[in-house]
Amino acid sequence: EDQVTQSPEALRLQEGESSSLNCSYTVSGLRGLFWYRQDPGKGPEFLFTLYSAGEEKEKERLKATLTKKESFLHITAPKPEDSATYLCAVQGRYSTLTFGKGTMLLVSP
Amino acid sequence: GAGVSQTPSNKVTEKGKYVELRCDPISGHTALYWYRQSLGQGPEFLIYFQGTGAADDSGLPNDRFFAVRPEGSVSTLKIQRTERGDSAVYLCASSLMGLRTGGDIQYFGAGTRLSVL
Numbered sequence: 001e002d003q004v005t006q007s008p009e010a011l012r013l014q015e016g017e018s019s020s021l022n023c024s025y026t027v028s029g030l031r032g033l034f035w036y037r038q039d040p041g042k043g044p045e046f047l048f049t050l051y052s053a054g055e056e057k058e059k060e061r062l063k064a065t066l067t068k069k070e071s072f073l074h075i076t077a078p079k080p081e082d083s084a085t086y087l088c089a090v091q092g093r094y095s096t097l098t099f100g101k102g103t104m105l106l107v108s109p
Numbered sequence: 110g111a112g113v114s115q116t117p118s119n120k121v122t123e124k125g126k127y128v129e130l131r132c133d134p135i136s137g138h139t140a141l142y143w144y145r146q147s148l149g150q151g152p153e154f155l156i157y158f159q160g161t162g163a164a165d166d167s168g169l170p171n172d173r174f175f176a177v178r179p180e181g182s183v184s185t186l187k188i189q190r191t192e193r194g195d196s197a198v199y200l201c202a203s204s205l206m207g208l209r210t211g212g213d214i215q216y217f218g219a220g221t222r223l224s225v226l
Binding site: 031 | 200
């Protein structure tokens with residue numbers, strides 16, 4: 001059974017204070033690891049897909065990295081508009097997405 | 110619009126009633142997924158359609174839940190004899206190719222918030 005654990009559950013940062021979110025996973029035959037952003041009252045919004053250990057992807061202040069056991073979402077110099085819940089999900093062999101519970105990020109001005 | 114559309118956005122019903130939730134996927138997407146999200150949790154898989162057929166319904170919690178996609182586009186999630194524990198946000202997603210292709214991106218709608226009183 002595929003499993004995803006995200007930490008911390010919640011994170012409060014000051015504007016400009018860089019940090020990282022963690023996603024630990026176990027999966028049978030990783031076919032993709034996904035990061036989504038979810039704002040209150042909205043559906044998850046796609047950010048990144050990573051396929052193999054060592055891969056990295058960047059978008060504005062966000063950078064996602066992947067190892068064989070975990071993924072990190074690095075947030076550099078965050079702004080208040082980066083406040084959201086960040087969800088990690090894995091797709092295993094012939095399976096659909098298994099999501100973690102998410103990390104709720106609050107960035108204060 | 111170009112995104113996944115779900116209606117209604119909110120649904121309040123009484124215990125024991127029947128409800129239908131609708132999902133209109135992105136045009137051209139062959140795969141459609143239903144998830145359920147409870148407060149403080151990540152989305153939980155319910156059912157996956159490839160075209161008109163349910164390719165994987167292993168996430169449906171019991172036989173009160175049923176979903177259809179008769180023409181390979183719009184899908185309806187049907188819940189019979191609703192219970193208070195069914196209260197959650199029901200999310201629909203669609204993707205271009207489906208689970209045959211690794212890493213196929215799922216795009217989500219805003220969800221339907223179901224409240225069972």
